[in-house]
Amino acid sequence: MNYNINFQIAALIIVILLLYHFLTQKKLYNINARTFTYVLVLGGLYILLDLLSTLVFMNYRAEHETVILLVITIAYLFDVMLPYILYCCVCIISGEKQRKISGTSAVCTAITVVMLLLILGNIKSGWFFYFDESGTFVTGSGYIFLYIYALAYAVLVIVSAIRNRGENITRKMGIVGEFLVLEGVCMVIQMYTQRLLLTGFGLALGLVFLYLTINNPGDYVDSITGVFDKQYFDKWIEEKLDKKAEFHLIATEFYMLKQVNKVYGSSVGDQMLIQAAQGIQEITGSSQVFRITGNCFLAVAESMAEYETNKQKMEEFFRKPFELNGEKIDFPAVICGIMDGGKMKHEDVILSYIEYLASLIKNTDETVVIQSDDRILEGFHYEKEVEQFLKTAVEQDLFEVYYQPIYWNKEERYITLEALSRLRHPNMGMIPPDVFIGIAEKQGMIAQVGLLQFRRVCRFVKEHEYLMKTLKNVKFNLSPSELLKTGHIQLLINMIREYGLSPRYFQFEITETVATEYSESFCQAVEDFQKAGIGLCLDDFGSGYANLNTVLKLPFSVVKMDRSLLTGVTCDEQAAVFYRSIVMVMQNMGYHIVAEGAETKEEVDLLQTWGVDMIQGYYFSRPLPENELLKLFDKE
Template identity: 25%
Template sequence: MDSTDKLYELVLSSSLDMILSSSRDPLALCDEQLCFRQINLPFTQLTRHLPDALRGKPFLQLTPDGAVGCVEMEQAAQQGRDWQGVMQLRRGDGRLLSARVELKRIAPNLSHSALWLLWLLPPETEQNPTGNIQHDSLTGLPNRALFLDRVDQALIAAARVKKSVALLLIGVDRFVLINDGLGREVGDLVLKEIGQRLSATIRRSDTLARLDGDMFGAVMQIASTGDSVLVAEKILHALGRPIRVDKRDVTISVSIGISIFPEDGGECQRLLSHAESAMRHQKKQGGNHYQFFAAEMNQAAKTRIEMERGIRQALISGEFVVYYQPKVSLGDNAVVGAEALVRWQRPGMGLIPPGDFIPVAEEAGLVGGIGDFVLRRSCQQAAEWLGKGYRPLRISVNVTASQFRDPQLLHKVEQALADSGLPPQYLELEITESMLVGNVEEVIRKLTTFRDMGIHISIDDFGTGYSSLSYLSRFPITTLKIDRAFIQDMVGNPKMAEITNAIIGLSRGLGLEVVAEGAESLEHIDILRGQSCDLVQGFFYSRPLPPDEFERILSRGFLYDNGT
């Protein structure tokens, strides 16, 4: 860090200290993982937590299990955008506190990816740009604070006359793709239209609200659960028509979670939590439908929360490890590369594969931290092997969509290379086809920057997304990985073999290296060798291996089958 950078750090640190110490509002400074770095006196007075007790701990540890808003807040932080919403927090004396939480990204310092300023306000002081403290400024609908009050009133009224109440949480499916692909202005117009269509589906005696982001809520008194089904189906029908924005049609779908009073709970927070569990369950099923809460979802939600807590602890405790699966040249069976694959060595539970924890990490906004670790560790390991005199090896590291959107990605890659001493030509970043859809010029700019550094770019799982080879030719990529589904079906399906042959031929015509993923049998190898495929990755040669076992392969330099 040069003298200018040090001065910048000093000025930023001094400014933040002054803001926290002089403000009468409860403020906290958090790092990129939303772990506390500093809190001021009003924050301590409001939450009853001492600074030393919170320092280094995640903010979301203050929230009760299943609290509404946790997932949205983490996703916003992962995507580098500001967020606000009402949340339940647990004070130091054990009592629950309802507060409006505002999360704002501030100037990133030069030694960390980002800093976040966290501001707590009582819900009743919520203010939006229109000056209305009870309604959302974008849609004009009631906001979360008013909605919670209306839910409480509905429950009291229903209990008096022994009626039922339905609470619906409505989440837009994959809304982040609209924001990222079409821009936030289009996203806001879509949300306004959704609000108008939803308003037309409910009775004047019911309450519809925009809770935060792309989540809406509705509460209504019902005579039977069938009434809530009718409303849910009306909502799905109303939002099934494309939304016209700026002379283009935007197609959306929503997932609806439903909880019923008194069967699913007797108070607002429990009903909200259960409706959210049902909504997220429906999203995992593909969305575009409604789902009633069931007791097993509550258990699933608890399991997910425990998994999320475990992931947070694993990032702190260093429980993640990187395995390496060889990439073998079909010309001479030489090991020329490897894909870095994360595993979780969870105490008392053994080695956990990524399929069991990566989906939870993505939903909780923690996948970026895992990806950063894999990037750093892989560069360190590759540099170590290179320093021992082994054949130069290109290490492939997967980049998730949220990582790719991170404005600090370039800095993180540069830092990983600088810290490890690995030459850039021995690093390959693997991205998926879906990341190329949206702001094409921005994607090209980012990929070109990496290529200018000498880093290789690979398209993973080709054939499962939206792209064609002609479309891919617009991007500065170097490698194409054929999806394992094509490889595994080649033997018994001649048409699939013809498809892989065509992909390999056209790729070579574009000057792209081709990797066949998922080769597990000698028949696969023979077909791919006959098609002049460059590299193969799969169980025929080797499963993913820990570093010490992989190094034994490097010492030989060649593989034939099953790691021999």
């Protein structure tokens, strides 16, 4: 019988080209990529042997029967192996862990081994196929089991897809389903026509589908820098952690990227990232470099010696300015070293730890290396425990409000209070406010915390409204996210009305940094406060680089001097002159001044001499819980 082998030749060419492109692209280091490589190689060999066996059929000679049987037997061995490898590939795609052998996998392996042995035994038994005396190829009584075997694996694929439903997995399994349908159609056509050999061609097209949609390395490469992206890191780290493999990580965060983009433009920022990525790859000599965030790369070291060497070389590399279009531009980095990353057990913990390490480096414009150690790791675990407790605290309203009285120099008494958030952990005790407030802002919970706290303040003022006969107001801090969140300010105003309190009882503190960012949302918040008759206080004045022209256009009646400005005023004449000058200028412009952070008598004496209106600090009173605050005012 003459067969049409054109489709087989085309299939072989397709698989060879596909294998070439797959192997010459950036290499993926995970079980999915390895399995697909096996499928490609096995598929190519299957098509090649199918082509050879067809040529043997077409040129049969009795004296070559043994060689012909051997070639056909090898072809059928690959025919048996291919469904098994495809099933393994599908299991990996669907999320089943092939490293942990399940009962189904064990049975499949056993059946495949039996089928392979039966194929080998066919040379003598002729159970699957043989050549009769006339040289005609004859299928044996067991040939039907090859179809049953292939059908069984098709059913297993469907079962696996149903068992592992999920949006991403369903999409991938749909592609696998299309592959099986295509191969099935080709098989039916081949069975019907006999002469038209299409199964190899269907296999080749199916492999192209899998490559383009699931196993294309290009899908996991960052389009700007050419290193692997976060999506691939998720797959890579999951496999590493499952294997409990030893590896070390070096994260490089470019904290000046935003400034570079602002000064030079985003295209220059992209070029800096490209140079950084190339430098990291050259230093590590590895393609296992990932861009996990917009300004952070992660490199992997397999040994401690490699880790130490690479970390040192990276520090030297990023201490030097980058050169772009003949101009030298500094592009410093925070280099975070994590030894034995497998001990962290979870990907999200590793990424959170990198973020934590980078956050420890502040107020620098140089490349800095921070190495993980037991002390830092303990601080990280403390913060994670606080983060977990914070969710419970929000759900159960476990926060407390402390009040720090503010002293009025003119009448020598307390004139106002600042409401301050406190959180007590049942085992760790009081959690520092800057810790839990920072976490709340990062986790997007600060608005909820603020509403819970302000309700407590309103309740306290309502229950002890007599205090407002001597107090001018109660000050309450607002975070940037609270100010800019649509509708949040109106919730605060409505809460005041809900308790039937006068708006003049409250004054909201806004930091100078937020006041400088003159956004539409911020202007709307200020307008809402004005309409409601609620006063505003400019907080932390002098802590940053504010645009005074912008800030002073806003309707603040009180300016609170940042505590950092008070440092050294008792022993540094320049610091004292600077502080006194700011006080004079602000008072001449009609603002009342609050000096924050006064702790000694010398500081208080100077502030009173300079005519500061109000003083807040531990010299007069620390922040007090409600009961102690009431006792303090009862004495007065």
